[in-house]
Amino acid sequence: MFTVVGIRGHRRVRLFRDAALAAGLPEPAVVDWREVIAGEFAIDRSTLVRLESPGEDAEVDRLLRGAPTPAGHGEIVGLQAWHRGLVAAARRVEAQGAPLLTAVDDLAVLFDKRRCHARLAAHGVPVPEAFPAEAYAPVRAHGWPRVFVKPAHGSSASGVVALAFNGHRVSAYTSAVLDHDRLYNALRVRHYTDERLVAAIVDRLGADGLHVERWFPKAALDGRVFDLRVVVIAGRASHVVVRTSRSPMTNLHLGNVRGDLTAVRAAAGEEHWASAMRTCERAAACFPSSLHVGVDLMFAPGYARHALAEVNAFGDLLPGVLADGRDTYAAEIAALAGVPA
Numbered sequence: 001m002f003t004v005v006g007i008r009g010h011r012r013v014r015l016f017r018d019a020a021l022a023a024g025l026p027e028p029a030v031v032d033w034r035e036v037i038a039g040e041f042a043i044d045r046s047t048l049v050r051l052e053s054p055g056e057d058a059e060v061d062r063l064l065r066g067a068p069t070p071a072g073h074g075e076i077v078g079l080q081a082w083h084r085g086l087v088a089a090a091r092r093v094e095a096q097g098a099p100l101l102t103a104v105d106d107l108a109v110l111f112d113k114r115r116c117h118a119r120l121a122a123h124g125v126p127v128p129e130a131f132p133a134e135a136y137a138p139v140r141a142h143g144w145p146r147v148f149v150k151p152a153h154g155s156s157a158s159g160v161v162a163l164a165f166n167g168h169r170v171s172a173y174t175s176a177v178l179d180h181d182r183l184y185n186a187l188r189v190r191h192y193t194d195e196r197l198v199a200a201i202v203d204r205l206g207a208d209g210l211h212v213e214r215w216f217p218k219a220a221l222d223g224r225v226f227d228l229r230v231v232v233i234a235g236r237a238s239h240v241v242v243r244t245s246r247s248p249m250t251n252l253h254l255g256n257v258r259g260d261l262t263a264v265r266a267a268a269g270e271e272h273w274a275s276a277m278r279t280c281e282r283a284a285a286c287f288p289s290s291l292h293v294g295v296d297l298m299f300a301p302g303y304a305r306h307a308l309a310e311v312n313a314f315g316d317l318l319p320g321v322l323a324d325g326r327d328t329y330a331a332e333i334a335a336l337a338g339v340p341a
Contacts, residue, residue, distance in 0.1 A: 002028035003043050005036060005093055006052030007060065012317055013052060019329035023337070036089045037063045043096040048336065051090060051102045053314035064089065076151070076159045076176060076183045080208040083111050083153040101332075102313055103289035110287065110313040113152050113211035125283050126307045128213040136202035139212055140165065146215035148248075148309075151205050155312070158185040159205045162215070162248035163198070170195040173248050178204065188255055189247040216307050218250075219299040221267060226250060226259050227309060230277070230295045231316045231328050232284035234335035237277040237295075238323040239316075268303040276306045283311050292316050292332055 002020055006013045008030055020028050028047075033054050035041040043049060054060045058070040064085030065071075065078040090104040109115045120127050132152075133139050139149060149161040161174040172192040177184045183204045192198050202210070218225040224244040231239040242259030243250040250256055265273050280295040287293055294315015299306045316328040326334060 001025050001047060002050060003031060003047040003098065004028045004050045004052055005031045005033065005043075006050075007055050007057050008032050010052070010055055010057075012055070012314075015317075015319070015327075016050060016052070016329045019327065019333055022330065023333050025333070031093075033057075033060045033089060034063065036092055037085075039092065043093065043098050045097045047098055049093060049096075049098045049100045051093065051100060051107065051313075053317075054086065072182065072184065074184045074186065076154075076185050076205070078208070079151050079153040079159075083108075086111065101291040101336075103287070106287040106290045107313050110293070110311055111153055111155070113150055113154070113310075114209070116311055117211065117213075119286050120283055120308060120311070123282065123286050125279060125286065126305075128216045128307055128309075130211060130213045133210045133212050134206040135210075136199040136206070139163065139202065139210070140199075142212070144214050148213045148215060149202055149205070150211045150213065152209035152211050157249050157251040157254060159183070160249065161198070161202060161205075163202075164215075168195075169193070170198050172198045172201075174201065175249065175254055176201050176205070187253065189249050191247075213309075215248075216298050216309070217300055218248075219267075219301050219303060221259060221263060224259070226264065227299075228264070228276075228297045229315060229318065230280045230297055231292060231318060232280050232295060233292045233316075233328070233331050235281060235284060237280045237284075238331055239318050239321045239328050240323075241318050241321055264299075268299060272299070272303040272306075279306060279308065283308055287311070291335065292328070 004013050031041045062070045065081040071077050087108045090107055094104045117127055117130050146164045151159040159176050161172050164171040173189050175186050175189050177186050178201050226242050226244040227250045229241045230237050242261050242264050244259040245256040283295050284293050294312035296310040298309055318328055
């Protein structure tokens with residue numbers, strides 16, 4: 001019933017396989033992204049095709065970018081080329097004729113922060129103000145005192161810089177590290193105050209385009225700021241994880257921790273919580289040809305306001321998080337089968 005296009009042996013592929021088997025379905029076929037890029041694959045048109053993240057596989061990354069050699073471990077390079085390569089590879093899958101659970105047109109927008117932000121704004125979904133840039137100087141000159149600078153085609157906070165300006169002083173939080181003229185993504189957030197270094201990092205990222213957002217202040221709980229990853233499946237906000245941090249970056253892989261969902265919901269109150277979940281569902285409705293998306297939602301202090309930071313095509317990896325007794329993968333399969341929540 002399913003074909004998964006991903007990296008063989010990857011955790012994401014294994015978890016979806018386990019969910020399909022637990023539902024009494026045949027074991028999904030797996031097509032590796034390497035095979036897709038090489039054009040050496042075939043997909044049964046009677047199956048439903050799940051496009052899965054290429055992950056951090058160095059060879060797949062190289063092939064998608066069309067580069068002669070792999071990038072260094074964690075190196076941030078060729079993001080625009082990677083985006084083109086991913087969309088082109090997904091088009092090859094689409095051409096096989098089997099229905100996709102994530103539409104390629106949606107994938108192309110979800111991995112382009114500028115286009116995604118514009119689509120959400122056009123549909124009245126609350127998002128921070130934003131503008132495009134290609135270098136540090138126009139970011140500095142724009143006049144906003146605090147901004148998030150994001151690679152236009154980045155993911156997992158790679159290369160994101162939280163910038164604050166105070167006169168001639170600069171404060172920047174980022175997991176990016178500049179080493180001998182090459183940029184890398186580290187697994188901890190660093191704080192920089194040397195404007196020349198900050199400018200060099202942002203200029204390097206700017207070669208592939210930047211999406212610059214006005215800093216949206218996040219609510220805090222127990223001394224830590226937080227946001228939410230909300231997975232919307234078949235139009236319904238279901239699985240939610242609270243991501244807490246002592247820095248502006250909340251991504252869990254950067255050493256941050258999960259927060260208490262019950263406490264956040266109680267602090268927000270049911271009216272504000274319900275409004276935020278409706279916003280996540282409205283964001284998902286901007287991508288109606290995709291079964292699921294992962295939405296990153298921010299509450300402002302006081303909870304009366306909220307805004308979206310991201311919408312993710314591959315944002316449903318939430319191990320151990322259940323809704324109605326199902327994990328995200330089981331819930332997706334149930335939704336396709338028409339099983340009520």
